[in-house]
Amino acid sequence: MTGLSEKQDQLEAVWLDPLAANLPLDQWQGLAGVACDPNPFFTPSFLQPYLRAFPAKSVQLIVVRDRSSGDWLLTAPIGRRPAGLAMPINTAWTSHYAPLGTPLLHPDAPADAIALFLKSAAGSSNTLALPFLPKTSRLAQLALKADDWTAGWSQLVERAGHGSGDLGATQYEAAFHGKRRKEMQRQLRRLEDHGPIAVRHLLGKETIAGFEAFLELEAKGWKGRAGTALANTPETATFSREAIQNLSARNRVRIDQLWAGDTLVAALVLFLENGRIFSWKIAFDETFARSSPGSQIAIIALRKNLETPGFIKADSLAIPGHPMIGALWRGRVQVGTLLLAKGAVGSALAGLAATDLKVEQSLRKKARALKALID
Numbered sequence: 001m002t003g004l005s006e007k008q009d010q011l012e013a014v015w016l017d018p019l020a021a022n023l024p025l026d027q028w029q030g031l032a033g034v035a036c037d038p039n040p041f042f043t044p045s046f047l048q049p050y051l052r053a054f055p056a057k058s059v060q061l062i063v064v065r066d067r068s069s070g071d072w073l074l075t076a077p078i079g080r081r082p083a084g085l086a087m088p089i090n091t092a093w094t095s096h097y098a099p100l101g102t103p104l105l106h107p108d109a110p111a112d113a114i115a116l117f118l119k120s121a122a123g124s125s126n127t128l129a130l131p132f133l134p135k136t137s138r139l140a141q142l143a144l145k146a147d148d149w150t151a152g153w154s155q156l157v158e159r160a161g162h163g164s165g166d167l168g169a170t171q172y173e174a175a176f177h178g179k180r181r182k183e184m185q186r187q188l189r190r191l192e193d194h195g196p197i198a199v200r201h202l203l204g205k206e207t208i209a210g211f212e213a214f215l216e217l218e219a220k221g222w223k224g225r226a227g228t229a230l231a232n233t234p235e236t237a238t239f240s241r242e243a244i245q246n247l248s249a250r251n252r253v254r255i256d257q258l259w260a261g262d263t264l265v266a267a268l269v270l271f272l273e274n275g276r277i278f279s280w281k282i283a284f285d286e287t288f289a290r291s292s293p294g295s296q297i298a299i300i301a302l303r304k305n306l307e308t309p310g311f312i313k314a315d316s317l318a319i320p321g322h323p324m325i326g327a328l329w330r331g332r333v334q335v336g337t338l339l340l341a342k343g344a345v346g347s348a349l350a351g352l353a354a355t356d357l358k359v360e361q362s363l364r365k366k367a368r369a370l371k372a373l374i375d
Contacts, residue, residue, distance in 0.1 A: 010066065010068070011065070011066060011067060011073070011113055012064070012065060012067050013062060013064050013116050013117065013120035014062075014063050014065065015063075016060065016061045016062075016063055017060065017061070018044075018047060018048060018059065018060070018061040018077055019048060019052065023044075024070075024072075025044050028043070028044050028072065029043065029045075029250075030072070031072040031074075031104050031106055032044075032273070033274060034107060035104040035105055035106065035107075035274065036106075036107050036138035037137040037276075038102075038273035038274040038275075038276045039100050039104060040100075040247070040273045040278060041099075041100050042075070042077060042100075042103065043104075045252065046098065046243045046247070046271075047077060047098075049238070049239040049242035050097065050098065050243070051077075052239065052242075053239035056079050058081070059078070060078060060079070061075055062075065062076060062077075062078050062117065062121050063075045064113045064120075071106075073108075073110075073113045074103055074104065074114070074139075076092050076093075076101075076103035076104065076117075076121070077092065078091065078092060078093065079093045089127050090121060090122055090123050090127065090128050090129070091128070091129040092129070094132045099132050099317050100132050100134075100278070100315070100335075101131045101132040101133050102130075102137050103117070103130070105139045111145075111146075114139070114142045115147065118143065118146055118149060118340055118342075122342065126341060126342040127340065127342075128339075128340045128341075129337055129338070129339055130337065131337040132337070133335060133336065133337065134315075134334065135153070135156065135334040135335065136334070143338060143340060146340075148342055149342050150340070150341045150342070151340045152338075152339055153337070154337045154339055156334065156335075157320040157335060158320055158332040158333065158334050158335075159315070159316055159317070159320050160316040160318055160325045160326045160328075160330075160331070160332065160333070161313060161314050161315045161316055161331040161332060162305070162314050162329045162330060162331040163313050163314075163331050164305075164306065164311045164312055167331075168305070168306045168331075169306065171330040171331055172306060175302070175328045175329070175330050176299055176328070184295060184296065184299065187290070187296070188296060190290065190291050191265060191288060194261050194263060195259075195260045195261015195262060196261060197259070197260060198257075198259040198260075199256070199259075199300055200256070201254060201255075202254065202255040203253075206255075207247075207248045207253050207254070207255050210255040210257065210267070211241065211244045211269065213267065214267045215229070215230055215231040215237065215241075216231070217264055217267055217284070217285060219231040219232065220285070221284065221285075221286050223283070230281070247271065252271060252272050252273060253270065253271055254269075254270045254277075255268070255270070256270065256300055258296055258297050258300060264285065265285050265293045266283070266285070266293035266294060266297035267282070267283050267297065268281070268298070268300075269281040269282075275310050275311060275313075276312055276313060276314070276315065277305050277311065278314070278315050279298075279314070279315070279316050282294060282297065282298075284297065294324050295324055298324065298325055302314075313331070314329065316333075
C-alpha cells in the first residue's frame with residue numbers, strides 16, 4: 001500500500017463473491033441500514049436474488065473495511081461491461097430492474113475510504129463508471145473532490161420524486177389541486193360503480209401475498225402482452241419473489257393497492273430504506289383506464305409517503321419526463337453517470353466511454369421516437 005496515508009493503512013479493500021455462502025451478511029446489511037444514501041438494490045436482500053437469476057461472472061462485491069475491527073465502511077457490486085455500446089469499463093452494477101447505482105457509504109467513513117474504493121474499483125485501467133448516481137449523494141460529492149482523480153458527469157437527467165415535510169406538502173398541493181383534483185375525484189367516484197373503493201397499504205408478511213396479486217395484475221396488462229412483465233419469465237419471477245420475501249422480513253417493502261369491490265384496480269410496489277422511499281413497479285387494470293388508475297395509485301402513494309414516520313424523500317425511479325408520474329410527483333431527482341479517471345491513459349479511456357454513452361443515448365432517443373410513430 002505504498003503511497004497511501006497512515007490512516008488509509010488502517011483500511012483495506014477486498015473483493016468478495018456476492019453469492020458466497022460465508023459472506024458476512026450482518027456486516028453487509030448493517031452498512032445498508034446506516035448508509036448516507038440508501039440503495040435497496042445494493043443490499044443482499046435484492047442483489048443476491050438478482051445475481052442468482054442473472055449471473056454475471058465479472059461482478060464482485062468490493063468492500064472497504066477497517067483492518068482491525070472488520071467493519072464495513074463502503075461497498076458496491078462492480079463488474080465490467082460496455083459503458084454504452086462498445087467501450088468496456090469497470091462499473092457499478094445497475095440494470096433496468098435496479099436503476100440506482102449509489103455505493104453504500106458509512107456516515108463515519110473517512111475520505112481515505114473513498115480514495116481506496118476508487119483505486120480498487122477502477123482497476124488497472126484507472127477508469128470507473130458510477131451509473132444512475134444521484135448528483136447530490138454524499139459519495140458523488142466526495143468522489144468529485146478525490147485527489148488525483150478526474151471526474152465528470154455524463155447522461156445527467158432529472159426524474160420525478162418528492163420531498164417530505166413542508167416541501168412535500170407544497171409539492172402535493174401543486175400536483176393535486178383545481179381541475180386535476182376535481183377530475184381525479186370524479187374518476188374515483190366512477191370506480192364505485194364496480195364496488196366500494198378501498199385503499200390498502202401492505203407491510204411485512206402481507207406484502208408476499210400482495211406481490212402475487214401484483215404479478216397477476218401486471219401480467220394481464222400491456223407489459224404481459226409485450227413480454228416484459230415480471231411473471232413472463234422464470235428468471236424475473238423467481239428473483240422478484242425472493243427479493244420481496246427478503247425485504248418483507250425486514251419490513252423494507254410496501255405495496256399500495258386500490259380496490260373497487262373485489263377487483264384490484266391498481267398496485268404500486270415501493271422499497272423503504274432508512275427514510276427514503278423508492279417506487280419500484282406499478283400495475284393497473286386497463287379495463288378501468290377511464291378512471292386513471294395509474295395516477296390514482298401514484299397520488300395515494302404520495303399521501304402515504306408524507307404520513308410515514310421518519311420519511312425524508314422519495315425517488316420514482318421512473319424514466320426522465322415520464323408523463324404520468326412527472327406531473328404528480330413534482331420534486332426532481334438528478335441522476336447521471338459519474339465517470340472517474342486517473343492519469344493520462346485513464347482520462348483517455350474515460351473520454352471514449354463518455355462518447356460511447358452519448359452515442360447510445362442518441363440511438364435510444366431515435367428508437368423511442370420511431371416507436372412512437374409506429375404506435
